[in-house]
Amino acid sequence: MSDLLQGIFETLPDPRSIEDLGRLINFVRDGLEVEHVSYLALSLGSSVRFASSQVGALSDSVGGWWRSESSLGASSYSYDWSLRYVEQGFQRIDPVVDTAIRSFVPINWKNLDWRERKQRQLLREAVDFGVGNQGYTVPIHGPDGQFAIFVINATCSDERWENLIKEHRHVLVIAANFFHQKVLDITNVFGETPNVKLSPREVDVLTALALGKNRSQAAYDLKISENTLRVYVDSARHKLGAINIPHAIALGIRKGIINGI
């Protein structure tokens, strides 16, 4: 189990405002020992348009957040860089965005094409503004055209960066999707959050784990393999917007999905 994800569950399971995202960003940044953590939604759904452009500070005095039209970002980058990126419309020439928009696999920035003049300029400016020489981006694609990226950056050697990614790639995918879910919750773009519907089997596996059984016991009792149990639990976790299994159980109980405990 990941300490970072457990830490998020224990201390920050439910950010209530965009400012609160700063604490989440800080937490991930410290947990992974990277320099920057950022989130940028270029679409939160085909019909989502913010009435006014806005910028603000994040809690814990980390970076800032901004939104305009359909996009929303929050980042530990210096305010100056975030604003410059938005004002210049850099997302239109950024190879990270260009690749992420048509891909579901995470991207090591080093593997992208930065050769053209515009891209070199962008990269040089980013380095000048303290973004770092390494980047890794997890794309998030949701229903109704939702598209966001979750990014970590640092200044280090290629080797160190590859090791860091290898160690944390799994956690990064989960953290990215969690962050996106929290932004959807906070911006409340879909009105009341729809009730999560879990299938009976997903309820069974969560209930068994909530009762304190370990995975192999729970799988044995339910007459399924342990890996089958793992995919059922993970589907339930994802649908509940939980960051790990304890969080999924807590949400399941709060939402009245898990009964009889």
Add this chain to the structure above:
Amino acid sequence: MIRIVHASDLYRRPLLAASMFKDRAAQFHDRLRWDAIKLDDLGLEYDQYDEFDPIYVIVEDEDGAHCGSGRIMPTTGQTMIQDHFSHLTGGVNLSSPLIWEVTRLCVSPRLAGTSPVARRVPAALFYAGYDLALQSGVEFFVAVYFAHMNRVWKAIGAAPEVLGSEDTPDGEICAGLWEITEDVRDRLAWRAGALAEKGLSYMPSAERFDLGAPKATEATRFSVASELARAM
């Protein structure tokens, strides 16, 4: 050569793309005669899921034509298994960024079933899929397939757990679950033999570009930024 190609990059390999959709037509329409399979006016087979930006894992021959392929999509989006086969997965709509679906596994009918290449294609496809999944932090593949494929998975050392099965007019079908591990990936590489030895070609990839190519020795290893700074 094993290629990992995003749907949006298929146009860069027109022969490969056309021969893949042609071979899929031959396998799923002409040979297996699945009812749901539709061909376009050029006799190519593709369906709605091909439009959801999947990634294709493709074995290519020396001439750049298709030998075999599979299609990978995350289960957080629309998938075949959720749309049509959730009764084979305990009624659960599998949905997580850590679970990918594999569909349209195909070996080109041009290859004789007993040829050395044909026998290595399934292992090569799974090897590439495992490698991509491992790099992406993904834990499981799910797929719906005909029961006779169980023999193939077993032969390449990547037998899935069967989540459920049912009889259909076309034969018994299964929903399978593969746990992604480095051990199995390495075993698959060995089974894929020469096909895996040449390595994987990712599109878009570092290989296409000058920067960050894995060829760099320790002494010439510079960060993107410092390389660029020197170049400018």
